[in-house]
Amino acid sequence: MSILQTLILCSFLLSASHAAVQDFCVGDLSAPEGPAGYSCKKVSAVTVNDFVFSGLGVAGNTSNLIKAAVTPALINQFPGLNGFGISLARLDIAPGGVIPLHTHPGGSEVLLVLQGSICAGFISSSVNTIYLKTLNKGDSMIFPQGLLHFQMNAVKGPGLAIVSFSSPSPGLQILDFALLANNFPSELVEATTFLDDAQVKKLKGVLGGTG
Numbered sequence: 001m002s003i004l005q006t007l008i009l010c011s012f013l014l015s016a017s018h019a020a021v022q023d024f025c026v027g028d029l030s031a032p033e034g035p036a037g038y039s040c041k042k043v044s045a046v047t048v049n050d051f052v053f054s055g056l057g058v059a060g061n062t063s064n065l066i067k068a069a070v071t072p073a074l075i076n077q078f079p080g081l082n083g084f085g086i087s088l089a090r091l092d093i094a095p096g097g098v099i100p101l102h103t104h105p106g107g108s109e110v111l112l113v114l115q116g117s118i119c120a121g122f123i124s125s126s127v128n129t130i131y132l133k134t135l136n137k138g139d140s141m142i143f144p145q146g147l148l149h150f151q152m153n154a155v156k157g158p159g160l161a162i163v164s165f166s167s168p169s170p171g172l173q174i175l176d177f178a179l180l181a182n183n184f185p186s187e188l189v190e191a192t193t194f195l196d197d198a199q200v201k202k203l204k205g206v207l208g209g210t211g
């Protein structure tokens with residue numbers, strides 16, 4: 001092989017190995033999000049702060065209807081997560097509080113209780129089995145992607161948990177809000193569920209639904 005051929009081969013191998021390696025793709029939140037996440041911020045504009053999120057040390061405000069607060073560290077708060085298939089959030093649940101039945105269409109969840117005691121459960125989609133457990137400090141539970149699940153405070157003191165998702169954008173749909181906190185016409189809610197007119201009117205009043 002001539003020296004020229006060797007040089008050409010070496011430069012080809014070098015450029016091929018560069019093309020195969022990408023350490024990260026910090027999300028450029030100014031561009032639209034696609035199914036594979038955000039496009040990459042220019043590497044020259046990336047700083048360590050893109051890989052750090054400091055919001056989970058502060059308790060969320062639980063003075064609300066559900067007496068609970070979710071503090072997210074998802075792609076929109078933490079753009080360094082882009083492309084890694086992970087994210088996290090903090091749950092504060094006051095006594096009597098609940099994260100109502102909901103699903104995350106885009107990711108599975110794992111929960112770790114740090115304080116108090118949390119009753120949690122999910123419902124399988126195939127035969128509607130309910131998997132229920134009261135979790136204490138140090139206990140973890142997983143909630144499979146897309147399945148209905150809930151968490152509620154099981155004791156008189158505050159509950160605190162950290163959850164992690166298998167997606168930087170797991171999504172959230174709360175069952176009662178989907179049925180009763182929008183303008184889904186009452187007669188159709190009644191026709192497509194087993195709720196009666198009095199229940200639908202009352203719950204729409206509580207949850208801010210119309211129609």
Ligand SMILES: *[C@@H]1O[C@H](CO)[C@@H](O)[C@H](O)[C@H]1NC(C)=O
Pocket residue numbers: 061062063064
């Ligand atoms: C918590 O939220 C309630 C209701 O929105 C509000 O009145 C209260 O000031 C908030 N508390 C704090 C500490 O932000």
